Amino acid sequence: MSVTFDPSLCVSCGACAAACPGTLIAAGDGAPARILYPGDCWGCASCLKACPARAVRLYLPPALGGRGGLLSYGTEGGRAVWRLERPGRDPVPFPWEPEGEGDY
Amino acid sequence: MSATTLETVCHRTDVLVIGGGTAGCAAAWLLAGKGLRVTVMEKAAVDRSGCLAAGVNAINAWTGPGKGPADYVEYALADAHGIGSRELLLTMAERLGEAALFLERLGVPFHRNPDGSWASRSWRNLKINGGDIKPLLAACIKGRPAVTVLERVHALSLIAAPAPGASPGVRRVVGCVGLRLDRPELVTVEAGAVVCAAGGAAGIYRPNNPGLSGHKMWYPPFNTGGGWAMGILAGAEMTTLEMRFVALRLQDTAAPTGTLAVGQGARQENALGEDYEYRYGNTTSQRVLAWRRETEAGRGPCVMRAGYLGGPARRAIVRSYLHMSPLQALRFLEGEAALADGGEGEAPRDTAVQIEGTEPYVIGGHTASGLQVDAARATTLPGLFACGDAAGGAPQKYVSGAIAEGWIAAESAAALLAASGGARIAAAPGGHQGAGGGDAGPAAGEAAEAVRSLAERFLSGPGPVYSEADLEEAMQKAMDAYAGGRGSGYRYGLPGLREAEARILGIWRLSGALRADTLKGLSKIWELRERLVVARSLVAHLAERRETRWPGFGEYAEHPGEDERELSFVNSRLADPPLLPPEDLADHPPVTLRRSLADGRVLPAPGGGRGATRCP
Incomplete structure (x- = not known):
């Protein structure tokens, strides 16, 4: 349990289902994407990276310290831009700035 | 689905690679380069299957300046408290540099020092932005005419024929029967040689995280030891299964501690604020023991504490987790946001991140569990080779070592084909012919029939309680x-x-x-x-x-x-x-x-x- 699909954004392309390493997602059949085995999700975010429409979001279950936020993924100018989304708040994009790439 | 009958479709190929993860992609890439026809049987899709679905932020098997393969062998053997094969480790370690270069050529971004050299955490660890390392690995086999990738095919059983000259009961492996997950079909692949590059086993032990979070584990929950089970049932010898791997990880998300420890010099401390790490020794298992002993003594929870990190360094930490463990990155981002709101949060700033041991896994890439192999990565069954997490005896492979072993197993499979008269059993372009023909024929037909009968039984009739x-x-x-x-x-x-x-x-x-x-x-x-x-x-x-x-x-x-x-x-x-x-x-x-x-x-x-x- 850790991905959620926004049916209003889903373009039913099936890319998320094709990417899932657990073959847990149904999509590409005309209906919006949905996870068939939510308890089997690893949380790897492969489906986020495959989605062209930022329709898939990752969340941390409360048992694992989640606070209700969602992580989404898209690309801008060929660069990955992750985004923290919280109800009633402006989304926080990441990276905020490019420097410090190798500093960890 | 109401179908309870399965069709059988037959493929023939020179070499069958079971599992399209890191080692499997490397093996298939090398075999295709030798002009052999390769079929990869993969339970999901090679773009994101295996251990690297989420990515990885370091290459942890490498020999930096002033160090060589022999140093790596000594390090790995000492870490395994002596249980490992010097020969297997050396043949792997000799190719770690080549494996790192291979990854860079595929387009994996390596961090660099100002002088242009690779940025490392230590003589064994290189820093990379590996969030998309798996699709890059997959790209080196996808679309090649010599490679057929069978995706969404679960390998169910080896096909084995009597082995002339071998001791009674020893079978020669000549292929595999798989189940298509997207249509009611069994796929029979007959091959001149088979490389088992399947994963190790998660999910044997009760996971740390409960209920619907049960798959939030360190090792891929989709790695269920299938390659081993097929090998065991076919009579293959297994080694060192008892050397289970317990990972010391950030609590809940099972994200790596090394990013903070090696990358940031973060220390472990107990709830009394004591640095306890070297009370117990510094091998991988001793570091897990340290957490456990401190916790058992009532001095938990144990944490990792980094010194104060400035903004760019902090963001670099989050980014490195985005390349490997998105759930932990999300946890940090949520913590940062909470701190920015004036609340409390866990962020890589000047903070203590709780750590814990995972449930045990059985794997060949960190510890030494797996199929018994010789230096050629030949298992005890003729015709069957193994590499990566599937192969035992050589701990501390990680990504680059899995690639090195994939290459070795592939070279041995190619040599076997050459020795058997260069038998190219894939008869026609495309290599997908009907059943029969090659010497695997009767065995393949019998195996497919037996698997079909068993599989259809699971699909028929009312279920039990x-x-x-x-x-x-x-x-x-x-x-x-x-x-x-x-x-x-x-x-x-x-x-x-x-x-x-x-x-x-x-x-x-x-x-x-x-x-x-x-x-x-x-x-x-x-x-x-x-x-x-x-x-x-x-x-x-x-x-x-x-x-x-x-x-x-x-x-x-x-x-x-x-x-x-x-x-x-x-x-x-x-x-x-x-x-x-x-x-x-x-x-x-x-x-x-x-x-x-x-x-x-x-x-x-x-x-x-x-x-x-x-x-x-």
């Missing part, structure tokens, strides 16, 4: 309680191991009555049974190694401490291998044996023949 999930829970509970899971403090004793074995065998019998109404459901039943087969052999290995060699990974109650007399490999094979999943697993017990650490020879049973007894 129990589900596959119920039996999985029972297996995990039994292993947790009686075979040294986290819930029993990683401790086990012989009576408990006997209880674990009895329960595993009972669950196997119940699993024969399971029913599925989808192909995915059938696949999940098969995965449960794969883990049961591996668990049964694992229990025999735990019983046989009569010492506590890696106390962080497990402690044998009757045999505390290391024992010099146990400085050998513990191996096992089934006395009467059935090839296909049998009705009753109890009819096919594993028999343990010992092999020499120095040269891999089978040793006389130590202590008056105890090594040849059926265990436990």
Whole structure:
């Protein structure tokens, strides 16, 4: 349990289902994407990276310290831009700035 | 799905690679470059399958300036408390540099120093932005005319033929039968050689995280030991299953600690603020032991504490987790946002991040569990090679070592084909012909028929009271309680191991009555049974190694401490291998044996023949 699909954004392309390493997602059949085995999700975010429409979001279950936020993924100018989304708040994009790439 | 019958489709190829993860992609890439026809059988899709789905932020097997393969061998052997093969480690270590270069050529971004050299964390660790490393690896085999990638095909059983000249009961591996997950079809692949590049086994023990978070684990939950189960049932020898891997990880998300420890110099401390790391030694298992002893003594929770990190460094930490463990990155981002709002949060700033040990996994890439292989990565079954997490005897492979082993196994498979007269059994362009023909013909047909009969049984008729999930829970509970899971403090004793074995065998019998109404459901039943087969052999290995060699990974109650007399490999094979999943697993017990650490020879049973007894 850790991905959620926004049916209003889903373009039913099936890319998320094709990417899932657990073959847990149904999509590409005309209906919006949905996870068939939510308890089997690893949380790897492969489906986020495959989605062209930022329709898939990752969340941390409360048992694992989640606070209700969602992580989404898209690309801008060929660069990955992750985004923290919280109800009633402006989304926080990441990276905020490019420097410090190798500093960890 | 209402179909309860399965069609059978036959493929023929030069080399079959089972599993399209890191090692499998490397093997297939090398074989295609030799002009051989390769078929990769992959349970999901090669773009994101295996251990690298989420990515990885470091190459952890490498030999930096001033160091060489021999240094890596010494390091890995010391870390494994002496249990590993010098020869296997050396042949792998010799190609670690080449493997890193290979990854960079594929387009994996390596961090660089101002002088242009690779940025490293230590002489063994290179920093990379590996969030998309797997699609880059997959791209080197996808679309090549010589490579057929069979995706969404779950490998169910090896195809084996009698081996001329081999001892009775030893079969030659000539292919594999797989189940398509997207249509009711069995795929039979006949091959001149087979490379097992499947994953290790997660999900044998009760996971740390509960209920619907049960798959939030360190190792891929989709790696269910399938390659091993097929090998065990076909009579392959297994090695060092008892060297289970317990990862010391950030709490809840099982994200790596190394990013903070090696990258940031973060120290571990207990709840009293004491730095305890070197009270227990510095091997991988001793670091897990340190967390456990401190926690058992009431000095937990243990944390990792980094010094104050400025903005760019902090963001670099989050980014590095985005390349490997998105859930942990999300946790940090949520913590940062909470701090920005004036609340409290966990962020990589000047903070203490809780750490804990995972449930045990069985793998060949960190520890040394897996199929017994020689330096050519040939298993004990003619025609079958193994690499990466599937191959035992060489710990500390990680990504680059898995690639190196994939190459070695591929070269050996190619050499076998060349030696058998360059037999290109893939007769026509495309290599997809009907059944029959090659010498695998009758064996392939029989295997497909037998698998079909068993698989269709799981798809037919009303189900029992129990589900596959119920039996999985029972297996995990039994292993947790009686075979040294986290819930029993990683401790086990012989009576408990006997209880674990009895329960595993009972669950196997119940699993024969399971029913599925989808192909995915059938696949999940098969995965449960794969883990049961591996668990049964694992229990025999735990019983046989009569010492506590890696106390962080497990402690044998009757045999505390290391024992010099146990400085050998513990191996096992089934006395009467059935090839296909049998009705009753109890009819096919594993028999343990010992092999020499120095040269891999089978040793006389130590202590008056105890090594040849059926265990436990």
